[in-house]
Amino acid sequence: MSSDPEHLDEWIAALFAALSVAEPHNATAIRRLAGAVRARIALDHQAASVGFRGKLLDIRRLKHTRPLRPPWGTTSRECVTSLLCGYLEVSEAIEMGWLEMRGTTNEIITMAAIIEILVDASTRIPRMQRLSEKYLALGIPADLRAWHLKRHATKRSLSALERDFLEGAGLLGE
Amino acid sequence: MSRFGTLHLPPATDPGARAYKEWLHLNLFALDAEVVALMNVSLHGPPLDRRARSVAVALGSGADGEWSGGIEISGMTEARVEPQGIFHSTISLATAPDQTALLASVRRPDDGFVADIVARPCLPDIDLDLYAAFGSGWIGWAVMPAMELSGRLRLGDAEIGLEGATGYHDSNWGRWFWGEDIAWEWGTFVLAGGTVVVFARNCNRLHDHLGAAHVFLVHDGKVFPFAPDRISITFEESAPRPGRRLPGALAAIYPDRARPDLPGRITLCGESPTAIFELVFEARSTAQLILAEPTMPGTSWINEIAGKCSLVGQLNGGRIRRDGMGIFEYVE
Numbered sequence: 439m440s441s442d443p444e445h446l447d448e449w450i451a452a453l454f455a456a457l458s459v460a461e462p463h464n465a466t467a468i469r470r471l472a473g474a475v476r477a478r479i480a481l482d483h484q485a486a487s488v489g490f491r492g493k494l495l496d497i498r499r500l501k502h503t504r505p506l507r508p509p510w511g512t513t514s515r516e517c518v519t520s521l522l523c524g525y526l527e528v529s530e531a532i533e534m535g536w537l538e539m540r541g542t543t544n545e546i547i548t549m550a551a552i553i554e555i556l557v558d559a560s561t562r563i564p565r566m567q568r569l570s571e572k573y574l575a576l577g578i579p580a581d582l583r584a585w586h587l588k589r590h591a592t593k594r595s596l597s598a599l600e601r602d603f604l605e606g607a608g609l610l611g612e
Numbered sequence: 613m614s615r616f617g618t619l620h621l622p623p624a625t626d627p628g629a630r631a632y633k634e635w636l637h638l639n640l641f642a643l644d645a646e647v648v649a650l651m652n653v654s655l656h657g658p659p660l661d662r663r664a665r666s667v668a669v670a671l672g673s674g675a676d677g678e679w680s681g682g683i684e685i686s687g688m689t690e691a692r693v694e695p696q697g698i699f700h701s702t703i704s705l706a707t708a709p710d711q712t713a714l715l716a717s718v719r720r721p722d723d724g725f726v727a728d729i730v731a732r733p734c735l736p737d738i739d740l741d742l743y744a745a746f747g748s749g750w751i752g753w754a755v756m757p758a759m760e761l762s763g764r765l766r767l768g769d770a771e772i773g774l775e776g777a778t779g780y781h782d783s784n785w786g787r788w789f790w791g792e793d794i795a796w797e798w799g800t801f802v803l804a805g806g807t808v809v810v811f812a813r814n815c816n817r818l819h820d821h822l823g824a825a826h827v828f829l830v831h832d833g834k835v836f837p838f839a840p841d842r843i844s845i846t847f848e849e850s851a852p853r854p855g856r857r858l859p860g861a862l863a864a865i866y867p868d869r870a871r872p873d874l875p876g877r878i879t880l881c882g883e884s885p886t887a888i889f890e891l892v893f894e895a896r897s898t899a900q901l902i903l904a905e906p907t908m909p910g911t912s913w914i915n916e917i918a919g920k921c922s923l924v925g926q927l928n929g930g931r932i933r934r935d936g937m938g939i940f941e942y943v944e
Contacts, residue, residue: 523682523723524860528867554865561862561904564662564687570861583724587678590855 442572446484447499449573453556454495456565464559469493471548471555477541478510481518509541511549516579522570523578525586616707616714617754618695620785621659629658630907631749634785636697636705638716638731640761641802641937642777646675647767648918648939651716651727653698653705656790657906659688665906666691668703670718670725671856672767673918677897680724680767683858714759714781724768731759731779734806735833744814744823747794749787751814756781757800758808758830778802780810790903791910793817797845799878801891801921801938807831809891809923809938811845811880817912817944827882829889831927838882849876851895851917862902862911874898874915874942889925893938896920915942 443449458465469490476489478500485502488495506512517536520526531537539546560566604610619636622629635654640647649672657664666688671681684700692699697706697715704717708730716729733756742753759779765772780800788794795817801809808830814823824840851874857863863870878893896919903912917940924933
């Protein structure tokens with residue numbers, strides 16, 4: 439029987455467990471940031487509710503058919519693999535609605551800060567890197583490169599149209 | 613015959629091993645196709661530490677300015693590291709067993725980069741080994757500035773002809789930590805006819821404390837060196853923002869580095885008793901490599917700027933005017 443994570447709650451639990459062992463000070467930092475707040479996270483059709491009970495990570499699998507209560511963050515496997523493979527910037531993911539977060543300003547900042555701690559720590563924690571490799575080994579859901587090139591071509595085309603318009607209106611300096 | 617070195621792996625008793633860094637680097641310039649590519653395999657951290665990393669990168673910029681290629685990262689103990697090279701599952705660089713060539717292999721079809729390259733030095737054995745203080749430690753540099761290339765390269769849907777293409781190979785090794793106040797500026801410019809210009813200088817991350825500049829020009833099998841005080845370099849305009857930032861996970865947490873302030877036009881001049889030249893480089897596309905220190909927090913950014921260049925000059929009394937392509941690294 440495989441011990442590899444399958445559901446979103448298992449992936450999150452495995453990442454935090456690896457962090458807790460290798461860099462407990464960062465696990466503590468995440469607990470302090472989260473405080474008493476519970477957040478909902480959804481990846482495609484899987485969802486989990488995440489919080490802390492004292493020092494322990496308290497994570498519960500959710501039925502994603504239920505509307506999520508803020509604070510929440512949602513994304514897709516296509517978005518995550520595009521980001522990991524360097525074919526998508528976070529700003530682009532947000533602009534296109536591939537990555538959404540809802541909550542108060544502080545709640546959103548907190549969720550982003552926790553993600554930042556996890557990713558930064560992963561560069562020093564082999565177990566977290568292996569989890570990332572296992573996730574990518576599940577398969578790339580699309581031709582990411584082709585999609586990336588198409589998006590860039592569209593942006594270049596729009597930039598050219600914009601430049602032509604501004605030049606025609608005499609709004610560009612020499 | 614030029615001499616290829618071996619990796620400078622630290623022994624287990626080396627007290628500075630924690631800061632160990634080393635790489636083998638190969639650039640490819642196919643002027644007819646307007647292609648610039650880089651292949652690099654590197655080691656970061658103490659070899660016996662399970663956190664130590666081996667990183668392999670292959671990136672190629674085509675005439676359309678798009679970057680093909682990707683990055684592979686593994687534990688240093690998982691990659692095959694041997695004295696003559698580093699072997700990953702999709703990117704490998706190593707010296708040939710007979711020491712006459714550098715071999716590069718890239719198998720990343722999903723990223724649009726497939727290659728098998730043989731690079732042979734064009735120059736007789738030249739002593740271009742340099743050492744310098746670097747942050748908390750030091751850095752060594754060995755260069756083979758002009759390489760004859762053969763093999764195959766496929767970028768995207770295009771098979772790139774390597775006849776007439778020129779390669780550049782160097783290796784760096786030493787002791788420092790990513791995230792320290794260390795950086796560098798380095799460029800290689802290949803002109804038609806096989807003329808090559810190399811520039812390098814260490815600096816701090818803000819690029820306002822600059823080390824001595826090293827420039828040499830290779831032409832007709834001769835190397836023309838230039839004294840640091842006879843070199844000038846100016847930066848103007850802005851390079852395009854990086855079209856690829858790797859690895860993607862680190863790019864995601866550093867959105868503030870998505871639009872670095874990079875030079876779009878570089879003018880490099882050098883003068884010596886036997887040579888004088890002016891080279892102008894215009895940026896076409898940029899890629900960014902983000903390097904994290906594996907045993908403690910710390911990050912550095914290597915911006916790779918590809919573009920076209922033109923050179924005018926006088927070498928040993930003969931005038932020269934050439935066009936070509938180049939790549940410039942601006943590290944922060």
